[in-house]
Amino acid sequence: MxxxxxxxxxxxxxxxxxxxxxxxxxxxxxxxxxxxxxxxxxxxxxxxxxxxxxxxxxxxxxxxxxxxxxxxxxxxxxxxxxxxxxxxxxxxxxxxxxxxxxxxxxxxxxxxxxxxxxxxxxxxxISQQVETEQALRIALKQVQSLSEQLKDENSYLLSEINQNWQGSGLVGESHVFIRMLEQIKLVSKTDSTVLILGENGTGKELVARNLHFLSGRSEMPFVRVNCAAFSPSLLESELFGHEKGAFTGAHDKRKGRFELAHNGTLFLDEIGELPQEAQSKLLRVLQEQEFERVGGSKTISVNIRVIAATNRDLWKMVEDGAFRMDLYYRLNVFPIKVPPLRERVEDLPMLCANMINKLNVRLGKQIKGIARQSLKKLQAYSWPGNIRELQNVLEREAILSHSHTLHLSQPLDLGAIDSHDDDKNQSLEAVQKRHIAKVLALCGWKISGKFGAAEKLGLNESTLRSKMKKLNIIKNRDI
Known part of the structure; x- marks a missing residue:
């Protein structure tokens, strides 16, 4: 000791x-x-x-x-x-x-x-946080006042605003979405730490990339770390790097993500999955902007802007002892909530138009729009997988389409999970694996809670996680 x-x-x-x-x-x-x-x-x-x-x-x-x-x-x-x-x-x-x-x-x-x-x-x-919130309220009030004064020009102004964001992938005209864009504009010019909150598939990484693009660090690196993708032992090496011989398999010196993000932006995705042993070291870096590589003694200083994202309730994790309170306060300087798609269904026409334009380029299609009845079906759906699920649905339908108008060929529910003629030639385990993976994809890989895969499958959350581990079902892996 x-x-x-x-x-x-x-x-x-x-x-x-x-x-x-x-x-x-x-x-x-x-x-x-x-x-x-x-x-x-x-x-x-x-x-x-x-x-x-x-x-x-x-x-x-x-x-x-x-x-x-x-x-x-x-x-x-x-x-x-x-x-x-x-x-x-x-x-x-x-x-x-x-x-x-x-x-x-x-x-x-x-x-x-x-x-x-x-x-x-x-x-x-929390003086700084209150001042930022007050500035946001003032800005939003000015926008609202301008909209009321120039009601006749409102549609033109709105189209101009969204045209400016078209290339970013952030499109919409709903109140909750415009509010989020204003928050991005306000904080992007600062170096303040941002915590992006939202369900799976809502576009948290897209928000992070736009924060970086609009910042003074836009010409410097944007480095992403998925905190859930590494074991606790590997995560520390990924974040802070390691010296040669620091552990078995460390044959060469390696820079970590913090060094790679020097003078740029570090995006810590799924921060709620960060192991507790890594939380204290992360806190020190955020406070001091310096660290040591694994197996090293030399202090390395960095200049980075940190953006974190999570779909979890971090304060609840703090209360349960799973997340450090001081780290929570350090990250929660300026929170931005990304609204789920079900709270902004009025944005669907604009989202579909934007996605179809990109699909036309990628798939070599010439689709002009989406059928009115199909759009109504999209607007009536709850979208548990959010934007990611919408992208998957439109891409599938674009591939199947032979006309200039997109029509939905399959219902937006679990009925879309079709049975295969060759199921009789596969083991029960293989059929289960494919079925569970497809339900997870439809749910945007959300496992628990309302609209989660566990609910859709009629399974307990822990039972589903156990089955995923047993069947080696991993996010975004082709099944």
């Missing part, structure tokens, strides 16, 4: 003093028993001024509008009475100089022998 680890074990306060978030410890009377340096820095109150006193009256006494915030309504104090953990947004802490700053904080009870003995509050200053 290293001497550093021994120090941490012998004195846990070393760890609490090192973190970037503010930490307060309270006894059952609401008196402060611990204050870390980050809390002192953010509030201007030194620990010696507050220890043994009720902090509420110093920094939590009023709301942002100056109205009184009684102590018996304080969410931190409530935790000490009912033992419930609370995650709180929309409040402010007051500094010693009389100014305030917006905070997000978690209030957690502390137990000893099944009895509550106090609480711990972990908070962070």
């Amino acid at each position: 290293s001497s550093v680890i021994k120090h941490f074990l012998n004195d846990p306060k070393l760890l609490l003093n090192a973190v970037g978030e503010g930490i307060y410890g309270f006894d059952l009377s609401g008196n402060a028993v611990f204050i870390n340096p980050a809390a002192e820095k953010m509030t201007g109150w030194e620990a010696g001024e507050l220890l043994g006193k009720k902090i509420h009256q110093y920094h939590h006494h009023s709301h942002a509008d100056g109205s009184e915030y009684p102590a018996d309504e304080c969410q931190i104090y409530k935790t000490m009475f009912d033992g419930e953990t609370r995650y709180v947004k929309g409040e402010v802490f007051w500094r010693k100089d009389g100014t305030c700053f917006p905070v997000e904080y978690t209030s957690t009870p502390v137990f000893r022998d099944d009895q509550i003995i106090g609480a711990v509050a972990i908070f962070r200053d």
Whole structure:
């Protein structure tokens, strides 16, 4: 055991003093028993001024509008009475100089022998995030005002906006989609970390690529890492590289994705699948912009912009202990939600036109449009696989089409999974493998939840995952 680890074990306060978030410890009377340096820095109150006193009256006494915030309504104090953990947004802490700053904080009870003995509050200053959100609201209000003033020219303006995005693959005119485009425009010119949220198949990588293209780093590398594609042991080598002889099979020195993305953008796809042992090292890189290769001791500095994406609820993972809270805060600087296709069905005509144009080039077709009845069927469908499923449906129909108008030849449900005449010549295992893979493809490889493959197949999520492992069913592999 290293001497550093021994120090941490012998004195846990070393760890609490090192973190970037503010930490307060309270006894059952609401008196402060611990204050870390980050809390002192953010509030201007030194620990010696507050220890043994009720902090509420110093920094939590009023709301942002100056109205009184009684102590018996304080969410931190409530935790000490009912033992419930609370995650709180929309409040402010007051500094010693009389100014305030917006905070997000978690209030957690502390137990000893099944009895509550106090609480711990972990908070962070979200001033930058609030300012960005306010700028976004102002921009959206200006867009709305302009639309109302120039109602007669609205359709022309909208076509111009979308024409600018045509080459990007991001097309649509729905309210939720236009809002997302405005968010991309706002944050693309900054180096702020962006967390892209959305279901499988919604186009999160496309959003990430456009953020990079519109940024000042557009001429530099865009490097993608699928955090779910590597085992924990290989992932660290992929991210940070390794020295020759660092492990069995490391015959040469290799640069990791962080080095390859130097001065550019690193896209961490499926960040929710990142193993916990890699999360701490990633956090250090995000904080310090430096790391060591696996098996190396030389510190390497990089200048990168990080964009992460996930289809999972990261805060729920934080609460379950599967994802580091400090890493979550570091990534969640500017979240962008990519809407599922079922929430923007009014975009289907424009999406279909854009995709058919690309299919015409790729497949050598001359399709002019899609039949009205077929479009109605597309708009009535729930699209569990989102944009990716729509692309697959249109490509299949384009291949089968012999006219200038696209018609749907198969229903948009599991009935589209046809049986094969040669099934009788295949083993049950082979038939199962093909059927499960096709259902997964139709669901955009979403396994659990509503519209997931497990629900479609009538299987428990864990049972489906077990079958996938047994049958060697891997995403995007031809079956």
